[in-house]
Amino acid sequence: MTGLLDSCEEFFGTRDLYKVLNVDKKASENELKKGYHRVSLKVHPDRVNPNEKQDATQKFQTLGKVYAILSDVDRRAVYDESGEVDDENIAPDDRDWDQYWRLLFKKITIEDIKNFESEYKDSAEEQSDLKQAYVDGEGDMEYIIQNVLCATVDDEPRFTKIIQKWVKNKEVPDFDRFSKESKKKKDARKRKAEKEAEEAEEMKKELGLGDTEDSLKALILKRSRERAGEMDSFLSDLAKKYGGSGGKKGTKKSGKK
Incomplete structure (x- = not known):
């Protein structure tokens, strides 16, 4: 059986539990919870391709x-002192970690997601995620928009300027999918996003939903179930693509952003 520290190194590239959560060793209880939430939005199994589900589940369990x-x-104090963890007393893999996650964050509201989006956009974290998505997708802008939190086609001009600067400074490769993308493909992407927004508005009318928080949740939940079947987490959809349009499903690679 693989130990927790080994799993951390495999999935997160570090044996330091604090680095896994991206928090300082002196982090408060609230800071730990925020760190866990922020990382979990990126690695939640609902966000990956079905073919990568097993690795994603193991990564989520490790987190x-x-x-x-x-x-x-008590267990934190032992870890701080020894740098080791007692694998025998850690909750088993078959624990429902998704339910555990939902119980922790069940009070999160759309307003919380708005605040997250506001803090995330133009942040160092977003730039890091953008660079990772650009490299993983080899410059494919559709992949980038799918795999950067809160991104929509409206972010494309902003992303393009940032990436062009990176390419000029040789911080990232100059992929043809990015630098030589045709206007036809760009226009098709924009039309697709506009169509999805129109479909969402029509669905809201058909369902008799207004603009209240609960009705928006219901709309996103309904769309996510239609699109992915097993998806029942409106929150991870919100984190992927905030807004009434419902957005596209991400195809994030396990172990990446």
């Missing part, structure tokens, strides 16, 4: 175990 240790005063 949950890390938070479970650091959020426990």
Whole structure:
């Protein structure tokens, strides 16, 4: 059986539990929870291609175990002192980590997501995620928009300027999919996004939904189930593509952003 620290190194590239959550070693309880939430939005199994589900589930389980240790005063103290964890006393893999996650964050509202989006956009974290998506997708702008949190086609001009600067400074490769993308493909992407927005508005009318928070949740949940079947987490959809349009499903690579 693989130990937790080994799993951390495999999935997150570090054996440091604090680095897994991207928090300081002196992080408060609230900071730990925020760190866990922020990372979980990126690695939640709902966000990956079905073919990558197994690795994504293991990564999500590892993240949950890390938070479970650091959020426990006694186990955190042992880890801080020894740098080791007691694998025998960690919750088993078959624990429902998704339910654990939902219980922790069940009070998150659309307003919380708006605030997250506001803080995330133009941040160093977004730029890091954008660079990773650009490299992973080899310059494919549709892939980039799908795999950067909160991104829509409206962000494309902003992303393009940032990436062009990186290419000029040789921080990233100059992929043909980016620099030589045809106007036809760009226009098709824009039309697709506009069509999805129109479909969402029509669905709202058909369902008799207004603009209240609950009706928006219901709309996003209905669309996500129609598009992915097994998806029942409106929150991870919101995190992927905030807004009434419902957006496209991400095809994020496990272990990346």
